[in-house]
Amino acid sequence: MNAPTYNFAYLDEQTKRMIRRAILKAIAIPGYQVPFASREMPMPYGWGTGGVQVTAAILGPADVLKVIDQGSDDTTNAISIRKFFAKTAGVATTTATDEATVIQTRHRIPETALNESQVLVYQVPIPEPLRFLEPRETETRRMHALAEYGLMHVKLYEDIARFGHIATAYAYPVKVNARYVMDPSPTPKFDNPKMDNCPALQLFGAGREKRIYAIPPYTQVVSLDFEDHPFEPYRFNAPCALCGAENSYLDEIVTDDKGSRMFVCSDTDYCEGRQAAGHHGSLSAAPYKEKAQEVSNG
Amino acid sequence: MAEQNPVENDEPLLIANSLSKSFGRIHACRDVSFELYPGEVLAIVGESGSGKSTLLQMLSGQLAPSAGRVSYRMRDGVTRDLTTLGEAERRFLFRTDWGFVHQDPAQGLRMAVSAGANVGERLMAVGWNHYGRIRDTASDWLTRVEIDVARIDDAPRTYSGGMRQRLQIARNLVTEPRLVFMDEPTGGLDVSVQARLLDLLRSLVAELHLAVIIVTHDLAVARLLSHRVMVMKGGRVIETGLTDQVLDDPREPYTQLLVSSILPP
Numbered sequence: 001m002n003a004p005t006y007n008f009a010y011l012d013e014q015t016k017r018m019i020r021r022a023i024l025k026a027i028a029i030p031g032y033q034v035p036f037a038s039r040e041m042p043m044p045y046g047w048g049t050g051g052v053q054v055t056a057a058i059l060g061p062a063d064v065l066k067v068i069d070q071g072s073d074d075t076t077n078a079i080s081i082r083k084f085f086a087k088t089a090g091v092a093t094t095t096a097t098d099e100a101t102v103i104q105t106r107h108r109i110p111e112t113a114l115n116e117s118q119v120l121v122y123q124v125p126i127p128e129p130l131r132f133l134e135p136r137e138t139e140t141r142r143m144h145a146l147a148e149y150g151l152m153h154v155k156l157y158e159d160i161a162r163f164g165h166i167a168t169a170y171a172y173p174v175k176v177n178a179r180y181v182m183d184p185s186p187t188p189k190f191d192n193p194k195m196d197n198c199p200a201l202q203l204f205g206a207g208r209e210k211r212i213y214a215i216p217p218y219t220q221v222v223s224l225d226f227e228d229h230p231f232e233p234y235r236f237n238a239p240c241a242l243c244g245a246e247n248s249y250l251d252e253i254v255t256d257d258k259g260s261r262m263f264v265c266s267d268t269d270y271c272e273g274r275q276a277a278g279h280h281g282s283l284s285a286a287p288y289k290e291k292a293q294e295v296s297n298g
Numbered sequence: 299m300a301e302q303n304p305v306e307n308d309e310p311l312l313i314a315n316s317l318s319k320s321f322g323r324i325h326a327c328r329d330v331s332f333e334l335y336p337g338e339v340l341a342i343v344g345e346s347g348s349g350k351s352t353l354l355q356m357l358s359g360q361l362a363p364s365a366g367r368v369s370y371r372m373r374d375g376v377t378r379d380l381t382t383l384g385e386a387e388r389r390f391l392f393r394t395d396w397g398f399v400h401q402d403p404a405q406g407l408r409m410a411v412s413a414g415a416n417v418g419e420r421l422m423a424v425g426w427n428h429y430g431r432i433r434d435t436a437s438d439w440l441t442r443v444e445i446d447v448a449r450i451d452d453a454p455r456t457y458s459g460g461m462r463q464r465l466q467i468a469r470n471l472v473t474e475p476r477l478v479f480m481d482e483p484t485g486g487l488d489v490s491v492q493a494r495l496l497d498l499l500r501s502l503v504a505e506l507h508l509a510v511i512i513v514t515h516d517l518a519v520a521r522l523l524s525h526r527v528m529v530m531k532g533g534r535v536i537e538t539g540l541t542d543q544v545l546d547d548p549r550e551p552y553t554q555l556l557v558s559s560i561l562p563p
Contacts, residue, residue, distance in 0.1 A: 146389060154418070157422065160429055226428060227428045228428055
């Protein structure tokens with residue numbers, strides 16, 4: 001049986017042109033949500049249909065693609081999307097951040113600093129930062145148009161009134177290029193400072209909501225805050241248990257039902273790179289011990 | 299402000315010039331003209347369907363008149379036609395120099411966010427960026443409208459009707475507007491709560507030297523709060539004058555009917 005043949009990168013050329021136009025407009029107006037005619041993709045909404053369409057539109061045969069899901073290269077979502085483009089576009093794929101030219105991400109920015117030749121594509125579930133404060137889309141668009149962003153601070157005010165500090169930990173609102181308030185997709189606020197003045201182009205695609213927005217390279221991105229409650233990135237106060245990194249974003253992994261837990265880098269490529277370079281954490285020998293046991297048992 | 303600039307106060311704050319509004323064949327409002335001066339309270343009374351609310355919406359720039367125009371003297375002293383204002387300017391005016399008290403507080407408040415944030419929203423909208431100061435101002439205003447400061451973090455949906463209405467007033471007055479529109483502010487409240495609210499409104503209006511346009515069908519409210527009364531019927535203003543004069547010595551048969559239909563205390 002013949003394998004089905006696809007157009008390069010799955011989408012037809014007209015669709016890619018339409019998406020590229022939206023991307024160009026988004027780059028021209030940093031932070032502005034550009035509507036686009038989102039297509040049905042062979043995956044459910046919520047699995048990155050927006051990001052996949054943006055990636056498909058910008059991918060060229062010479063590109064090297066990396067896909068991460070919560071920082072990890074080896075989760076179902078990341079592997080499926082990587083395989084999808086390996087099959088439909090025949091592009092090279094990688095897990096190494098510095099080898100990639102296009103990085104599609106769900107909720108993290110790689111720890112390794114990005115450069116000018118890279119494009120970061122975010123999968124966005126809810127592009128509208130004002131959504132849960134003002135349910136009317138007509139009204140939020142008007143508020144964006146008139147730069148009426150007092151309401152955004154109402155949310156931060158509520159956080160402080162309720163919890164004593166700004167408790168928003170992800171999807172933390174930012175102001176792009178001193179004009180549009182933008183939802184940076186549900187990245188942890190730890191990553192917000194990396195968006196500011198970033199050399200790489202950052203594109204955001206929301207498939208279900210049919211919106212594309214962008215942060216061009218070297219654009220100012222400021223996290224909203226109060227003078228007396230300034231923005232603070234959050235990180236668990238521990239080194240990575242596998243590579244000992246003190247400054248990377250950590251995932252908490254519960255290891256038993258007695259309250260034990262370990263903290264490991266959420267960015268698997270960064271963590272593996274450090275381990276290969278000889279860095280150790282408190283638990284880094286554990287996997288090798290298990291292997292040794294297997295050998296002795298078998 | 300009144301003391302600082304007596305000359306400026308000789309000029310009207312708001313001028314309505316032969317305002318008319320028709321919806322198809324229905325003339326909701328016909329040829330209404332008046333001038334409102336700073337610190338003056340004008341009551342618009344009349345039965346349901348007499349065009350009061352349409353008039354209020356036109357005056358506050360929410361509805362474009364079919365004919366005539368509304369001019370407002372901005373804070374910089376220049377009188378401008380409301381229709382020539384851009385949307386951004388009009389919305390800015392609405393959340394700084396104007397207030398709008400709805401009959402139903404749920405329309406004027408954000409029911410799901412705390413009272414403090416409700417009062418602080420206008421301040422944040424004009425660029426206040428200091429949590430402590432916003433909160434202090436909010437508590438100060440809650441005290442002024444007689445709401446227990448301990449309830450600053452409670453959402454208005456946990457408030458009683460009277461408290462909601464007072465919170466709505468605080469939310470509107472926090473930017474020290476010069477003109478407040480009120481649409482039946484005491485409707486739906488029981489009599490003792492109404493009396494307290496009116497008392498509060500009267501003292502705030504005097505203290506802040508507010509100009510108020512209040513729409514009501516309750517003549518007692520008009521008598522207690524307003525300096526001048528406009529009586530509307532069928533979209534027209536049929537009688538206008540000082541409150542005491544109109545209510546004690548009504549000339550038009552309809553006004554006489556309206557006044558005589560109040561039960562004697």
